Amino acid sequence: xxxxxQMEDVALGYGEKPVLADVNFTIRPGQLVVITGTSGCGKxxxxxxxxxxxxxxxxxxxxxxxxxxxLDETGLMEVRSRVGLLFQGGALLNSMTVAENVALPLQxxxxxxxxxxxxxxxxxxxxxxxxxxxxxxPSELSGGMRKRVALARAMILDPDILFCDEPSAGLDPxxxxxxxxxxxxxxxxxxxxxxxxxxELPSIETIADRMIMVADGNVVFDGTLDEARHSTLTSxxxxxxRKAARSDGAGxxxxxxxxxxxxxxx
Amino acid sequence: xxQARHAKVERVIDDDLTRLIxxxxxxxxxxxxxxxxxxxWTPRRGGxxxxxxxxxDSMDSAGVAIVARWLDLARKKKCRPELLGTSPSAQRTLEMxxxxxxxxxxxxxxxxxxxxxxxxxxxxxxTGTKDFFILLSDILYWSLVGPFVSGRGAPSGELTRQxxxxxxxxxxIVSLLAALIGLTMALxxxxxxxxxxxxxxxxxxxxxxxxxxxxxxxxxxxVAGRSGSAIAAELATMEVTEEVDALRAxxxxxxxxxxxxxxxxxxxxQPLLTAASICFGILGGMAIATVALGVPPEAYLNxxxxxxxxKDLVTGLSKSLVFGWIILVVAANSGLGxxxxxxxxxxSTTRSVVLAIxxxxxxxxxxxxxxxx
Ligand SMILES: Nc1ncnc2c1ncn2[C@@H]1O[C@H](COP(=O)(O)OP(=O)(O)OP(=O)(O)O)[C@@H](O)[C@H]1O
Ligand SMILES: [Mg+2]
Numbered sequence: 001x002x003x004x005x006q007m008e009d010v011a012l013g014y015g016e017k018p019v020l021a022d023v024n025f026t027i028r029p030g031q032l033v034v035i036t037g038t039s040g041c042g043k044x045x046x047x048x049x050x051x052x053x054x055x056x057x058x059x060x061x062x063x064x065x066x067x068x069x070x071l072d073e074t075g076l077m078e079v080r081s082r083v084g085l086l087f088q089g090g091a092l093l094n095s096m097t098v099a100e101n102v103a104l105p106l107q108x109x110x111x112x113x114x115x116x117x118x119x120x121x122x123x124x125x126x127x128x129x130x131x132x133x134x135x136x137x138p139s140e141l142s143g144g145m146r147k148r149v150a151l152a153r154a155m156i157l158d159p160d161i162l163f164c165d166e167p168s169a170g171l172d173p174x175x176x177x178x179x180x181x182x183x184x185x186x187x188x189x190x191x192x193x194x195x196x197x198x199x200e201l202p203s204i205e206t207i208a209d210r211m212i213m214v215a216d217g218n219v220v221f222d223g224t225l226d227e228a229r230h231s232t233l234t235s236x237x238x239x240x241x242r243k244a245a246r247s248d249g250a251g252x253x254x255x256x257x258x259x260x261x262x263x264x265x266x
Numbered sequence: 267x268x269q270a271r272h273a274k275v276e277r278v279i280d281d282d283l284t285r286l287i288x289x290x291x292x293x294x295x296x297x298x299x300x301x302x303x304x305x306x307w308t309p310r311r312g313g314x315x316x317x318x319x320x321x322x323d324s325m326d327s328a329g330v331a332i333v334a335r336w337l338d339l340a341r342k343k344k345c346r347p348e349l350l351g352t353s354p355s356a357q358r359t360l361e362m363x364x365x366x367x368x369x370x371x372x373x374x375x376x377x378x379x380x381x382x383x384x385x386x387x388x389x390x391x392x393t394g395t396k397d398f399f400i401l402l403s404d405i406l407y408w409s410l411v412g413p414f415v416s417g418r419g420a421p422s423g424e425l426t427r428q429x430x431x432x433x434x435x436x437x438x439i440v441s442l443l444a445a446l447i448g449l450t451m452a453l454x455x456x457x458x459x460x461x462x463x464x465x466x467x468x469x470x471x472x473x474x475x476x477x478x479x480x481x482x483x484x485x486x487x488x489v490a491g492r493s494g495s496a497i498a499a500e501l502a503t504m505e506v507t508e509e510v511d512a513l514r515a516x517x518x519x520x521x522x523x524x525x526x527x528x529x530x531x532x533x534x535x536q537p538l539l540t541a542a543s544i545c546f547g548i549l550g551g552m553a554i555a556t557v558a559l560g561v562p563p564e565a566y567l568n569x570x571x572x573x574x575x576x577k578d579l580v581t582g583l584s585k586s587l588v589f590g591w592i593i594l595v596v597a598a599n600s601g602l603g604x605x606x607x608x609x610x611x612x613x614s615t616t617r618s619v620v621l622a623i624x625x626x627x628x629x630x631x632x633x634x635x636x637x638x639x
Contacts, residue, residue: 014605048511051515053511053514053515076517077517080515080516080517081517083515085512085515085516087508087511087512088508089507089508091507091508091509091511091512092509092512093504093509093512093513094509096421100421104516104518105516105517107421108516108517108518109517
């Protein structure tokens with residue numbers, strides 16, 4: 001199989017009005033692709049469309065080479081078992097303990113004996129450094145811890161492709177760097193293909209093989225970080241240089257003033 | 267005027283231009299007073315009017331807002347407003363908040379707006395109805411087929427947990443209210459019955475009313491308020507925190523995982539709760555009959571046993587079962603249909619309770635028509 005995820009002229013949205021339109025890209029095995037863009041531009045929407053949680057308004061999405069919209073139940077289950085998904089807020093079930101949450105996908109997709117399942121859960125929790133939370137409830141964890149538990153859950157089946165929605169948002173720089181390291185390890189050692197939504201520039205610089213940038217309801221840039229640095233697109237440049245884009249030249253925004261270190265009128 | 271202390275407004279009329287000069291601090295303390303002066307001095311019959319901010323020492327966002335507001339007001343009076351000059355500090359503030367002097371763009375009223383919104387409303391209702399029937403068929407399918415397809419349902423223990431939540435914990439309030447209702451019914455009929463010396467018939471009245479109507483109905487209303495709202499809120503919260511999406515992404519059917527255990531639980535608990543409510547209602551009636559009417563408890567219970575027909579019990583309990591399912595489906599529908607943020611959770615919960623009670627009463631009418639016409 002040569003493409004793990006293929007989007008052809010995809011339009012995604014809620015209701016009738018598309019949030020994203022004409023999305024075209026392909027993700028090949030072993031890549032670590034970063035999806036980036038300003039807040040609210042539709043990154044999470046893109047992710048949901050990619051895994052079939054959101055039906056495309058137009059176009060086709062092929063995940064693991066299969067068109068999700070025409071897949072039957074068994075085919076869908078097989079695809080699900082090979083795809084990991086980390087939600088922006090973690091999305092752990094509060095009625096279960098941390099360990100039960102992490103073990104959830106095993107219940108559906110694994111025939112391992114119970115003892116082995118337990119070991120597996122322990123391993124994955126150790127991977128994110130949270131073995132001690134085993135019997136805690138997700139509501140007793142901090143936001144960052146929840147996200148790491150969710151990563152353990154997304155990784156429990158050793159998926160072919162892992163989708164992460166802002167894995168390091170809300171984490172301190174040290175933990176965030178450790179998480180980046182972990183994502184790289186997954187790619188290098190386990191050959192997991194990753195699609196990571198993030199807008200942390202340092203993180204993008206460390207992990208990205210390829211960057212896809214979303215803006216104004218479209219994919220505006222798709223290429224390596226080097227290509228991004230040489231891109232002439234203003235949205236890409238202002239993102240890389242951490243500047244707010246100028247809007248119709250009428251005075252600078254507050255953000256720009258803060259950025260430029262300029263004095264803000266009293 | 268207090269605000270006047272740090273801002274002053276002056277009016278100078280040169281030929282055709284009315285100059286309004288603001289001096290001092292144009293901030294949130296002085297803003298409203300300044301705006302009052304500005305609008306009072308803006309000529310009523312149109313013409314040129316200028317705002318001079320050269321003398322403004324300092325200005326904040328409230329100041330910017332009143333400048334913008336004044337421009338709108340002046341235009342509304344058919345004036346041609348202009349900004350004559352600004353002090354450096356005022357200029358900085360205006361720029362910071364991206365102030366631009368431009369005529370407000372009127373949103374064009376479209377011709378078929380009413381029709382359009384009517385159409386939107388109809389579409390929303392139709393998709394809502396479609397979603398409801400999809401959910402209903404999902405619930406039916408998984409409730410019936412679920413037990414025979416292994417491995418994908420909720421974790422074991424969930425049924426027990428739900429049964430306790432929906433049943434045991436509602437038992438107290440249901441029995442208490444049922445007893446009070448039995449008591450009230452007996453009290454209400456006491457005088458009339460006594461007039462005819464028909465004291466013993468209080469047993470008939472209470473028993474028949476409790477079994478046919480009050481038992482199933484009161485239990486359903488309490489369960490809708492207590493458990494239906496809890497279910498709707500739980501599902502709505504899970505929906506907005508993407509937990510439902512997460513289940514779906516892992517390959518679980520959210521309906522099977524979250525709703526079906528509750529269907530089983532309610533199938534067990536609702537008839538039991540109703541039976542309890544009937545018993546306690548009868549006991550309540552007996553208390554009044556014994557104390558106020560002098561009917562001995564044994565006579566009351568015997569009479570109750572004689573009057574109750576098997577058919578009544580069966581219809582009462584099957585009614586309660588249907589009510590339980592209605593409450594559950596309504597709660598699941600509004601819970602899982604929640605979109606958006608935390609605010610929507612409250613709305614879904616309220617809607618679920620209102621709709622559940624409404625549907626239960628409608629269903630009760632239909633039952634009465636079928637069974638007793
Ligand atoms: N459930 C929903 N219903 C309707 N509109 C939605 C819904 N979820 C998101 N949107 C809209 O879709 C757009 C994209 O949202 P999305 O969550 O994909 O943004 P994002 O790029 O992930 O932002 P962030 O970086 O803040 O997470 C937003 O304009 C939002 O208003
Ligand atoms: Mg997002």
